[in-house]
Amino acid sequence: MRPIILLLLSCSLVLAAEPRTWTDSQDRKVEATLVRLDGSNVILKLANGREVPYPLEKLSAEDQKYVQNLHIEQPENGEAADTSDGKEVVTTEPVNFDSPWPERVNFKEDPEIQVVEEDADAKRFVYESQNYQYVCDVRLSQSVVKGFAVMFEATNLYCTMLPIGLNGGHPTTGKNKILLFEHKKDYVKAGAPPSSAGVFMPRLGLVMVPLESLGVKPVGSSYMLDRSKDNSTLCHELTHQLTPEPYDAPGSLGWFTEGLAEYVANTPYRNGSFDVRFNLKSIIQTATAYGSDDVSGRALGEDITLPDMKTYMMQTYPEFLSTPQLSYGTGMLMATYFFQMDGDGDAKRIKAFLKALRSGKEGEDALAVLLDGRTYKQLEDDITRAWSKKGIKFTFKPAPETD
Numbered sequence: 001m002r003p004i005i006l007l008l009l010s011c012s013l014v015l016a017a018e019p020r021t022w023t024d025s026q027d028r029k030v031e032a033t034l035v036r037l038d039g040s041n042v043i044l045k046l047a048n049g050r051e052v053p054y055p056l057e058k059l060s061a062e063d064q065k066y067v068q069n070l071h072i073e074q075p076e077n078g079e080a081a082d083t084s085d086g087k088e089v090v091t092t093e094p095v096n097f098d099s100p101w102p103e104r105v106n107f108k109e110d111p112e113i114q115v116v117e118e119d120a121d122a123k124r125f126v127y128e129s130q131n132y133q134y135v136c137d138v139r140l141s142q143s144v145v146k147g148f149a150v151m152f153e154a155t156n157l158y159c160t161m162l163p164i165g166l167n168g169g170h171p172t173t174g175k176n177k178i179l180l181f182e183h184k185k186d187y188v189k190a191g192a193p194p195s196s197a198g199v200f201m202p203r204l205g206l207v208m209v210p211l212e213s214l215g216v217k218p219v220g221s222s223y224m225l226d227r228s229k230d231n232s233t234l235c236h237e238l239t240h241q242l243t244p245e246p247y248d249a250p251g252s253l254g255w256f257t258e259g260l261a262e263y264v265a266n267t268p269y270r271n272g273s274f275d276v277r278f279n280l281k282s283i284i285q286t287a288t289a290y291g292s293d294d295v296s297g298r299a300l301g302e303d304i305t306l307p308d309m310k311t312y313m314m315q316t317y318p319e320f321l322s323t324p325q326l327s328y329g330t331g332m333l334m335a336t337y338f339f340q341m342d343g344d345g346d347a348k349r350i351k352a353f354l355k356a357l358r359s360g361k362e363g364e365d366a367l368a369v370l371l372d373g374r375t376y377k378q379l380e381d382d383i384t385r386a387w388s389k390k391g392i393k394f395t396f397k398p399a400p401e402t403d
Contacts, residue, residue: 019031019032019033020032020033020034020066022044022054022059022063022318023059023060023062023063024054024058024059024060024318025058025059025060027060028318028319028322030044030046030318030321030322031046031047032044032045032046032047032318033045034067035203041053041054041055041056042054042056042059042067043203044318045191046317046318046321047193047321052253052316052317052318054316054318095165095167095358096160096161096163096165097163097164097165097351097354097355098163099161099163100163101162101163101276101339101340101346101347102158102161102162102274102276103276103277104273104274104275104276104277105154105157105158105161105273105274105276106154106272106273107150107153107154107157107272107273108272109130109153110146111129111130111146111149111150111153112129112130113127113128113129113142113145113146113149114127114128114129115127115142116128116133118139120139123137123138124137125137125138125139125140127140127142127145128175129145129146129149129152129153130153131152131153131156131175131176132149132152132153132156132175132176132177132178133175133176133177133178134149134178134180135177135178135179135180136179136180136181136182136211137180137181137182137186138182138211138223140180140216140223141222141223143225144216144223144224144225147225147227148214148215148216148225148231150271150272151214151231151234151235151269151272152178152234152238153272154269154272154273154274155234155235155238155239155264155274156176156238156242158264158267158274158276159238159239159242159264160242162264163347163351164260164347164350164351164354165244165354165355165358166239166242166243166244167242167244168241168242168243168244168245168247169205169241169242169243169244176205176206176207176238176241176242177204177205177206177207178206178207178208178209179206179207179208179209180209180210180211180214181208181209181210181211182210182211183210184210184212187208187209187210190208191208192208192210196233197209197210197213197233197234198210198213198233198234198237199237200237200238200240200241202240202248205241206241207234207237207238207241209234209237211223213229213231213233213234214229214231214234215227215228215229215231227271231269232265232266232269233265235261235264235265235269236261236262236264236265237261238264239260239261239264239265240257240261243257243260243261244358246357246358246360247354247357249357249362249363249366250314250316250362250363251313251314251362251363251364251366251367252353252357252362252366253317253320254315254316254317254319254320254321254327254331255312255313255315255320255327255330255331255334255335256331256334256335258320258327258328258331258332259328259330259331259332259333259334259335259336260335262283262286262328262329262331262332262335263279263283263332263335263336263339266279266282266283266286266332267279267282268282280336280340280390283332283333283336284390284391284392285297286298286329286332287300287329287330287332287333287392288300288301288302288329288392298325298326298328298329298332299325300325300326300329300330302391302392302393303393303395304326304329304330304333304392304393304394304395305394305395305396305397306326306330306394306395306396306397307396307397307399308376308377308380308396308397308398308399309376309379309380309383309396310364310367310376310399311399312330313367314363314364314367333387333392334383337383337386337387338350338353338370341386341387342382342386349369349370349372350370352369352370352372353366353367353369353370355369356369356370380394380396384396
């Protein structure tokens with residue numbers, strides 16, 4: 001059997017492209033790798049491993065010519081790629097928009113680890129818990145797998161209990177796939193950003209994680225688990241895996257999708273439990289300062305300036321990533337506002353917005369549902385008023401006037 005990296009490459013068409021600077025028609029730039037062509041869009045892989053679509057016609061003339069001259073290679077067996085096993089889909093199961101917002105999520109069950117395959121020659125070891133399949137390149141004991149599986153299953157439970165329809169990501173096998181790597185260098189070779197602790201690969205519908213990020217470390221000829229390991233980054237990526245594809249649409253992709261993942265990741269977690277009731281303190285600390293560990297916060301301070309809300313919500317994903325600290329921090333604050341502060345604090349408007357996305361609306365059409373009769377200026381005033389009560393001052397730059 002082939003190593004994991006070759007299995008990854010055999011799952012989809014591969015473009016003979018290298019990381020480069022892309023420029024759009026407005027001379028805005030982003031570092032990314034071209035993954036494939038999808039109709040009139042190019043699919044760009046950004047530095048954080050996220051893949052985003054961008055209209056070919058909006059690229060610079062030079063970049064359009066570059067794309068047109070690329071040579072597309074087939075998988076090494078020369079056959080058409082089969083992406084069915086890793087394709088992210090929106091399941092037909094009922095969604096939970098009418099459920100209450102959870103106050104505390106407790107996963108106290110036995111994750112019931114099953115050994116599916118152990119092939120030392122192929123360096124392929126497959127384990128399963130209730131909702132996940134783990135494919136590792138080294139043998140692990142059931143106790144070690146069970147240790148980190150609790151965090152995965154607890155995050156799954158938390159996401160699916162949030163009444164916002166997080167029922168995406170399931171492959172045809174019914175399990176969400178996780179690729180585990182003994183060595184960080186093999187994780188990076190498989191396409192992960194070198195500085196990352198884990199990454200979600202949307203095109204394949206899977207999360208990749210080096211064992212060190214899970215607190216799994218070698219001890220003699222076996223492995224042990226450090227349960228004190230901070231897994232907030234992995235909770236972020238697991239949330240992306242469960243986010244339905246329609247939420248990755250203009251008007252939502254960026255501020256909401258990343259804000260949601262940050263909201264989950266910064267909810268206090270310990271031993272299979274997420275304390276949702278008291279997540280606001282952690283969210284504010286992470287956005288404004290350096291976080292509970294004095295390292296991972298966004299350090300935006302308590303006086304935050306943004307463009308007008310229409311511009312902010314409609315920015316492209318490359319634009320969003322051009323200011324990552326600001327964008328991720330404010331995305332988390334915006335998601336928190338709509339979840340917990342907007343209107344009567346019942347998340348009514350954000351649920352309607354997500355239902356609109358699921359029905360096929362996007363961009364300004366979907367945002368009109370979120371505005372619910374308000375102007376963007378009125379929304380800015382509502383956000384400013386709500387967050388000022390929590391000690392955060394928002395200032396929105398007026399949109400430039402157009403002729």
